[in-house]
Amino acid sequence: MSDALPDVTTFRLTPEVVGPLRQGLSHVAVQTINAITASVPAYTEAFAGELGPTIEKAVRAALGTFLELVSRDTGPDWGAPLAPALEGAYALGRGEARNGRSLDALLSAYRLGARVAWRELAAISVRAGQPAATIAHFAELVFAYIDELSAASVAGHADELASTERERLRLLDQLTQALVAGEPEHVVLAAAERADWAAPQTLTAVLVPERSLRGVADLLDARALQRSEPGPGFGDMSLLLAPDAHGPARAPLMRLLRGHGVVVGPARPWLRARESVDRAARTLALPGLRVAGRVVDTEDHLAALVVTADPQALADLRAQVLAPLTGGTGAPPGKLVDTLRSWLRHQGRREEVAAELFIHPQTVRYRMTRLREIYGDRLTDPEWISAAAVVLTLPTLPARPPGRPPGRAAG
Structure with missing residues (x-):
C-alpha cells in the first residue's frame, strides 16, 4: 500500500455528496470507456467485442469501490472494500501477460481513465455545490486510488510472467530429459508440442x-x-x-x-x-x-x-601384445615398450625413433634386436603390427564394470 492510500478512508464524503456521484456512475463509466477506446488503440477491439460489457462492468465496479471507500466510516476493516478492486486489477495484469501483451497499454488506460473519471466526478461535485478545497483533495484521492490499482496490475503481470517462465522451463526440461533418455519419437514430439518449442x-x-x-x-x-x-x-x-x-x-x-x-x-x-x-x-x-x-x-x-568402445577387449589385447615381454608375469620392461611404441609410430625409421626417445641410434638398434629376439616374425606381420599400434599408441583405459554408464576415467 502507498502512503497516500489511507487518506481514502480518512476523507469521508457525506451521503448528500455521494448520492449524486452514485447516480452518475454509469455515465462516468461510459465516458471513461469511450475515452480509452479512442486514445488507446490496443483496447479498441477489446471494448468493441464480447469483452466490452465485461470491461464496462469492471470500470463501474472500480468507481463504485472508490465511492464506498470515501463514504464509509473509518475503522480496522477499512481495506475490506478495496480488496476486490485490487484482486480484479491483479487479475487484469495477469491476463495481459497471458495474452502476450506488455503493461504499456493497460497503464495508459489507467492514467487516461483516472483523468476522465475525475473530470466527470468533479463536474458532478461542482453541480452539487462542493467547495473547491474538497474537490481538489478529492482529486488526490482519485489518483492515489488509481495508483493502487496500477500497482496491483503490475504485480499480477510480473507474477504471471514468472509463473509462465517457470512452467516453460519445466516443459523444456521434460523435453530435454526425453531426448537424452532416447524416449520413443511420439513421446518426444508430444513433449516438444507441450513446450511450444520450434x-x-x-x-x-x-x-x-x-x-x-x-x-x-x-x-x-x-x-x-x-x-x-x-x-x-x-x-x-x-x-x-x-x-x-x-x-x-x-x-x-x-x-x-x-x-x-x-x-x-x-x-x-x-x-x-x-x-x-x-x-x-x-x-x-x-x-x-x-x-x-x-x-x-x-x-x-x-x-x-x-x-576404446570395449575397454575390456582393449585391455585383453594390450595384455596379449605385451605378453612376450613379461613372460606372463610382472610388468613389461618400460624402455623396450617405449622403443616398440616409437618404432611403430615412425615405421622403423631409426633416426626418428632415437630423436623422440633422446637416445643414440645404436641404442635403438640394440633394443630392436632384443625385441626381434622376443617377438620374432610378428614384427613383420601386418595384422600383429596393427594390433600393437592400437594398444601402444593409446593410454591405458580402465575396464568398466558391466552396466555402468560411461563417465570420466582417471587419466
Missing part, C-alpha cells in the same frame, strides 16, 4: 562446466535446451543442446565456445540428439583428455572412441 533441423550436445552454464547458454540460439543437473557420464559437467550447429554453422559455434572448457558432440537430427550426447560423454571419459579452457571436438577423437 524444433530445429539438428541438435549438438555441448558439455559445459556447471559454473559456466548460464554464460554459455546465453551465447546460443534461444531454442537451445539445457539440463543443469549432471547426468550419467557427464562428470561435473552440465548439458546444452545447441540447435542447427551443423555444416558451416559448426565452426562459428566452436569459436563462440573458446575458453569455456567444453566438449562438443556431433550434430544430429534433433530427434536423435541422444547420439550426440552419448558421443560427448564418451569423449569426456577418454583417459588423459584435457578439457579445462579448451573446446574439445569429439570429431577429433573418433579413432580413440572406436578403439
Whole structure:
C-alpha cells in the first residue's frame, strides 16, 4: 500500500455528496470507456467485442469501490472494500501477460481513465455545490486510488510472467530429459508440442562446466535446451543442446565456445540428439583428455572412441601384445615398450625413433634386436603390427564394470 492510500478512508464524503456521484456512475463509466477506446488503440477491439460489457462492468465496479471507500466510516476493516478492486486489477495484469501483451497499454488506460473519471466526478461535485478545497483533495484521492490499482496490475503481470517462465522451463526440461533418455519419437514430439518449442533441423550436445552454464547458454540460439543437473557420464559437467550447429554453422559455434572448457558432440537430427550426447560423454571419459579452457571436438577423437568402445577387449589385447615381454608375469620392461611404441609410430625409421626417445641410434638398434629376439616374425606381420599400434599408441583405459554408464576415467 502507498502512503497516500489511507487518506481514502480518512476523507469521508457525506451521503448528500455521494448520492449524486452514485447516480452518475454509469455515465462516468461510459465516458471513461469511450475515452480509452479512442486514445488507446490496443483496447479498441477489446471494448468493441464480447469483452466490452465485461470491461464496462469492471470500470463501474472500480468507481463504485472508490465511492464506498470515501463514504464509509473509518475503522480496522477499512481495506475490506478495496480488496476486490485490487484482486480484479491483479487479475487484469495477469491476463495481459497471458495474452502476450506488455503493461504499456493497460497503464495508459489507467492514467487516461483516472483523468476522465475525475473530470466527470468533479463536474458532478461542482453541480452539487462542493467547495473547491474538497474537490481538489478529492482529486488526490482519485489518483492515489488509481495508483493502487496500477500497482496491483503490475504485480499480477510480473507474477504471471514468472509463473509462465517457470512452467516453460519445466516443459523444456521434460523435453530435454526425453531426448537424452532416447524416449520413443511420439513421446518426444508430444513433449516438444507441450513446450511450444520450434524444433530445429539438428541438435549438438555441448558439455559445459556447471559454473559456466548460464554464460554459455546465453551465447546460443534461444531454442537451445539445457539440463543443469549432471547426468550419467557427464562428470561435473552440465548439458546444452545447441540447435542447427551443423555444416558451416559448426565452426562459428566452436569459436563462440573458446575458453569455456567444453566438449562438443556431433550434430544430429534433433530427434536423435541422444547420439550426440552419448558421443560427448564418451569423449569426456577418454583417459588423459584435457578439457579445462579448451573446446574439445569429439570429431577429433573418433579413432580413440572406436578403439576404446570395449575397454575390456582393449585391455585383453594390450595384455596379449605385451605378453612376450613379461613372460606372463610382472610388468613389461618400460624402455623396450617405449622403443616398440616409437618404432611403430615412425615405421622403423631409426633416426626418428632415437630423436623422440633422446637416445643414440645404436641404442635403438640394440633394443630392436632384443625385441626381434622376443617377438620374432610378428614384427613383420601386418595384422600383429596393427594390433600393437592400437594398444601402444593409446593410454591405458580402465575396464568398466558391466552396466555402468560411461563417465570420466582417471587419466
